Amino acid sequence: MIPTYTVRQFKDTFISTKTKKQPFDDKVLQTVKNIMEDIRTRGDEALQEYTEKFDGYSGDKWEVTKEERKAAWKEVSPEVIESLERAAANIKSFHSKQLQQSRIMEMTDDIISGQLYRPIERAGIYVPGGKASYPSTVLMNAIPANLAGVQEIIMVTPVRGGDSIPPVLSVAADIAGVNKIYKLGGSQAVAALAYGTDKIPSVDKIVGPGNAYVAAAKSLVFGDVGIDMIAGPSEVAIIADETANSTFIAADLIAQAEHDERARSFLFTTSKELIDETLVELEKQCSELPRKDIAEVSLTNEGAIVLVDSVEEAFALVNALAPEHLEIQVENALQHLSKVKNAGSVFIGHYTPEAVGDYFAGPNHVLPTVGTARFSSGLSVDDFVKKTTYLYYSEKALRNAAPYVETLATKEELDGHARAVKVRLEL
Ligand SMILES: NC(=O)c1ccc[n+]([C@@H]2O[C@H](COP(=O)([O-])OP(=O)(O)OC[C@H]3O[C@@H](n4cnc5c(N)ncnc54)[C@H](O)[C@@H]3O)[C@@H](O)[C@H]2O)c1
Ligand SMILES: N[C@H](CO)Cc1c[nH]c[nH+]1
């Protein structure tokens, strides 16, 4: 089911800029442009129409009430609540170490300079809900926002049939400190968060993963509000040698593939035997999978297995690919970490499946996809803070700087700038 590629074929198909996957196509972009324009002009009326059309919810009571949020706790099992709480504690512990303080860069009698760290005031978090619901994504989005000190965290997620969101999402939102939840999804929800409507407050930044419509909407609102990233289909790349276990490898490829037909699962290995065993395991494990149909389409259309000459060759391919997730399942895996140049998040050794990071361990699972790990990072506390620099100069300090400022201002033919220094020193 999953095709095998030579190194050259893999490069041409998945790494070449000519064939590189885009998070969304022109048709999706045009659809989203129309929806967003409609939300901006007609507000809640349009929001209601699109929510009915795409999510089947015709009501206009989008906010999940306090009573509904309280009632949700009775509908979720104690095991799920305990797992969410334990995961939340790990995520909180990991992300709290990302926090930075405002700091002074220079302090003399005549010059003080530094940087203030301030949280953004209102963050919108998108939690996908079309094909599956993701309480783990609620934790991953909201906990860093909360730690950063965001005053109001507003979550949107579409209903999946019926007129309410899954209770587990509401419980996760309580655990993570979400202030408001709206039953809205897709590009209409992103537009409402970006521009506000009578019922939906506008936010300063929108974060979180979603499908192509959500990604297109985020790309369009960027500039009017902040965004974390434009996420494409999820990916895992696994580097394995002959010490790897084909049952583990197949399970990890399937774990990514079951997310979405467009998800991408790649194996780079030095072992021909491992390839043969993995192919057999994939057939076996897929046949028992509830989301078999999605996983099989994903593996067949978007997956790849590549036989490489060496682990070094595999790292070269992976660094060019810059995958969202990288698993290193080779002998002495930890020793290879320094070879990673481009990847969203790395899982090291035979007993660190991506799944433990997706749910529980602490690092964030909202990560850069389709090669963007070359220049960007996963969601973190940094996404929810702004850095404002500041400067104090005494008269003496300005006098020392004046000749240089005036020279540069004159060179740029900005006389007004030179004068702003001169007038202070001529008094
Ligand atoms: N990177 C991560 O951290 C992470 C985590 C969880 C999920 N994901 C990914 O997020 C994605 C979730 O996608 P999803 O579809 O399940 O949920 P979603 O909530 O992102 O999208 C559902 C919404 O898409 C809109 N939509 C659907 N069809 C449309 C159409 N024809 N025209 C206009 N709008 C339309 C609807 O408004 C609907 O509410 C998957 O690709 C999944 O792999 C990523
Ligand atoms: N693997 C997803 C990110 O690519 C995150 C996730 C959520 N739930 C399960 N997995």
Ligand SMILES: [Zn+2]
């Ligand atoms: Zn996952």
